[in-house]
Amino acid sequence: MSNEPAMVIVGAGEAGTAAAIALREGGCRSSIVLIGNESMLPYERPPLSKAILIEETYPEPKLLVTHKRLAELEIGYLVGRSVESIDRAAHTIRLSDGAQLAYERLLLSTGSRPRTLSIPVAPGSRMATLRTYADALAIRQIIGRKCEVVIIGGGFIGLEVAASAVSRGASVTVVEAGPRVLTRAVPPSMAELIQAKHERSGVRIETGAMVERVDANEGRSRVVLADGRTHLADLVLVAVGAVPNVELAQAAGLAVANGILLDETLASSDPHIFAAGDCCSFPHRLYGERIRLEAWRNAQRQGAAAAANILGANRPYEDVPWFWSDQYDETLQIAGLCREKDVPVARNLGAEGQLFFYLAADGRLVAACGFGTLRAIAKEIRVAETMIGRRLAPKAEALADPAISMKSLLV
Amino acid sequence: MVACAADALEPEAALRFDHGGRTLVIARSPEGDYFAMDGHCSHEKVHLADGIVDGYIIECPKHFGAFDYRTGEARVPPACIDLRTYEVKVEGDNVFVKI
Incomplete structure (x- = not known):
């Protein structure tokens, strides 16, 4: 060089x-x-919690x-x-x-990098975090057989791994310290939908569950909660943010x-x-x-x-934030930032899914999130993203009415 | 092969058409012309019919790769492999695709 x-x-x-x-x-x-x-x-990181964990053949x-x-x-x-x-x-x-x-x-x-927990962990406990391809392979190896997995943290990574692990036959418990899953990112009613989806798929979710320590237990781990409950685990995934x-x-x-x-x-x-x-x-x-x-x-x-x-363009970066997460066969997409101070407006798509739009005090659309089939929500979120970027102020009644096409509001 | 009715789509819209193990996306241009292309994005198996049509571009609903549906050309990463297109003609009330 x-x-x-x-x-x-x-x-x-x-x-x-x-x-x-x-x-x-x-x-x-x-x-x-x-x-x-x-x-x-x-390499791409999004597949690490999904395809890399569940693909039949050895995943590249x-x-x-x-x-x-x-x-x-x-x-x-x-x-x-x-x-x-x-x-x-x-x-x-x-x-x-x-x-x-x-x-x-x-x-x-x-x-x-994954945030770590400041709790006592007994030597020999099978702890994991997920950030890299090597992390994903290590998790994949364990969840591929009949085993118990405890996931600390009900955020996106935790829930995506829960979905992947349960689909491979593992028994999965998610312990979340907060009052519900996905506290940071989505409105409570959407978090409930997602939680229900996990529970129907066989994932146990315990909220308000503070982990106190992880003990060793005959080659396995025992996750001990502050209220005394315990969970035996072959793998403990710490997914408490980054x-x-x-x-x-x-x-x-x-x-x-x-x-x-x-x-x-x-x-x-x-x-x-x-x-x-x-x-x-x-x-x-x-x-x-x-x-x-x-x-x-x-x-x-x-x-x-x-x-x-x-290279000298000198342009402010103002791309609309956009996020997605797969949960089983359904998708969550978020455009913009869902903030507590903004007013959420729901658009119910029936069995296909649900959308929420967030209007700021001045009437501007500042965020939209959707959970459901890709078909039902992707176009709507994409149109909402354009509206957010253009600083449009659509009427709340129109946003709430599934009969009014989103595209028609893009004026 | 009849893919759909000639009035099945508004301009700048798309639908999915499955036939004999293949899945296609049928897109309608701003001028009202029909086009047909392989339906799954070449980046990951996501159906383009669920994405938005903007002009002559159809965008993957998941990762925003985009294709010119008239030629199949990959236009925006992460899509980088072109997709196959199919001959289309409108006869009477139907849109025909040659597969």
Whole structure:
């Protein structure tokens, strides 16, 4: 590798990979170096909780890019390495193998990692978290046989793994500390629908369940709750959210607060360093507040947007947040941010599903979420996303009426 | 093969048509012309008929890959493999697809 400063991207998930490609496709002539700390090509994470766990045949990762494509784009991919430190004055980074690399611009797409629990865990307990392909394979191996799985946390990852595990014949209990599942993301009535779906499929869900400790028990684990209840488990999955990987940025003196602090153009407090994906927090014009997203589509689009701005586009990033989760044969999709302060309007699609729209105080549509068959909800959420982006203020009565087509409100 | 009635779709809309182990998407352009293309997105097995039609583009309802339904060309990632298209003609009240 030459000593010419390169466009250096730290983290080869969706955001970093999208950025590397967008840099080259956007006309960047410098060398581009993408650094990944896993031992393989960049891959898609969404299937890790779903297809990778349930496919009959041994599941290959779904790659984001091939070696051939990287070569065509002249993107240097450093595999299995992490970045130890950034020297902002010298514009260099130091890698875990000791190498030093000069950067012209640096993009941090370091992602997030599973939050851990601060409870006593007996040595030998079979604990797991889910973030990487290797994590998914380890979980797959255990749930493939008759076993008991306890999942701590009733968020998206926990529930998706619950669905996958129960479909492979495992006996699954989800213990959630909050009063219901999916407390952060969806309205209570939708959470109830999703919870009911899981229970019909055989998943036990215990809410208000604080885990106190995990004991060892004859080669298995015993999950002990604060109220004394216990659950035996062959596998305990801790799925209590994620924390952004900000340590590298922090050590380099960049501004950090629940993510690497960015401006609207995704530049950090150092104008030569940008960030994208789960690791960053940025001000979003639609919401008038700083947000941090842990979502597949945001990672991809934010990575590409950061690349464009590195090349001088200087455009604020204001993509409408969008999220999806598969639960059995049904899908949940969310466009925008469902906030408690906004007014939810329900549109009932009968057996096919349910939609909620959130109107801000000024009447603007700011979020929509739907749960049901893909056919019933996807188009509606997509149209709602366009409305949110255009800052439209549809009438609540029209949104609530399934006989009125969403497309007709797009004026 | 009759895929659907000639008035089955509004302009800029799509429907699913299954025949003999194949699944297709039948799309109608803004001008009212009909087109037929393989129905599953080439990225993952998601049916494009559940996605929205915008101009000549049909978008996957799950991952936003998009195709030009007139030519089958993959236009937006993660879709990167083109889809096969089929000859279509409208005769009388029906839309015919040559499979």
